[in-house]
Amino acid sequence: MKLFVQIPCLNEEETLPLVLESIPKRIDGVDEIEILIIDDGSSDRTIEVAKSHGIRHFVHHTRNMGLARSFHDGIDYALRHGADIVVNTDGDNQYPQGRIADLVQPILRGEAEIVVADRQTAKIAHFSPFKKLMQRFGSWVVNKAAGTNVPDAPSGFRAYSKYSLLRINIVTQFSYTMETIIQAGNKRLAITSIPVETNAKTRESRLFRNIWQHMFQSGLAILRAYLMFKPYTVFGTIGLLLLIGGIIPFARYLVVLADRAPGGHLQSLLLGVTLLLGSLLSFVIGIVADLTRINRILQEDQLELQKRQAYDIAVRTFGQTLPSDGPGQAAA
Secondary structure: OEEEEEEEEOOOOOOHHHHHHHOOOOOOOOOEEEEEEEEEOOOOOHHHHHHHOOOOEEEEEOOOOOHHHHHHHHHHHHHHOOOOEEEEOOOOOOOOHHHHHHHHHHHHOOOOOEEEEEOOHHHOOOOOHHHHHHHHHHHHHHHHHHOOOOOOOOOOOEEEEHHHHHHOOOOOOOOHHHHHHHHHHHOOOOEEEEEOOOOOOOOOOOOOOOHHHHHHHHHHHHHHHHHHHOHHHHHHHHHHHHHHHHHHHHHHHHHHHHOOOOOOOHHHHHHHHHHHHHHHHHHHHHHHHHHHHHHHHHHHHHHHHHHHHHOOOOOOOOOOOOOOOOOOOOOO
16 A cells, blocks of 8 residues: 655745655555655755655646646656555645554545545634634535535645546646545545534645635635536526526516506516526526536546556456455445
């Protein structure tokens, strides 16, 4: 069993030693622990600091590519080097690396495919009341979209099984945290959480300029991910609302017309027809989007097969018993 701990870094020369020194050297049930540094365009001595601590696994970006791309490239590297479990932490020492052993236990026991650390944001002193409220609201929205129960959806301190990483595909360019939960929930991957206490704050977040940008970008990521899996719900709801809104003025026009009132109230007719056409268009878009969703599912099945072949992972076939890639995966 090989564990990769990946650390996305952007100019983390000051805090990286604290992270590296606190990562467990041994974990029960894990044979090998490897550390991967994802250098996302650092201009300081991050790489030199990592090498001085004996790190030999690196992914380099010549310019800043963002957290989502760093996560994607780190996962690709880890799987190509035989990772069975990948833990993602941060280079700013926000997370307690000593809890990595606890983070991977649900995967080792076969109880979950993904484990998300719950930072218990209500207890974090440097979070403002508004930020705490938005964190709870954001997690609630993600859980509604994913059908999950993750207390701290934005948390980046996570453990992923190899099987879950083969199933998940990152498409956002902002932050993968919300998207991966929505994907995992809709793909019926088992997700659980463990509570942790964060370390003292070392710097401001570099992911976003302010909380408003974070809320906007996160909202777009959630909406996009939800549309990927349930477009019929979104467009069906819009179409139904427009249908109800169109019937009311159209019915009013018919009543006025029956009473032969002067003026005819053509504005009601125009409004009703416009809303009804909008309703029809929404239903049509919903049907097309759902067909696109089905096509995407088939393409993702092919992509999973290609990943297995690229990472030299055994593919289960009928009549043949091969090792499972994740908890609860029996031979077909």
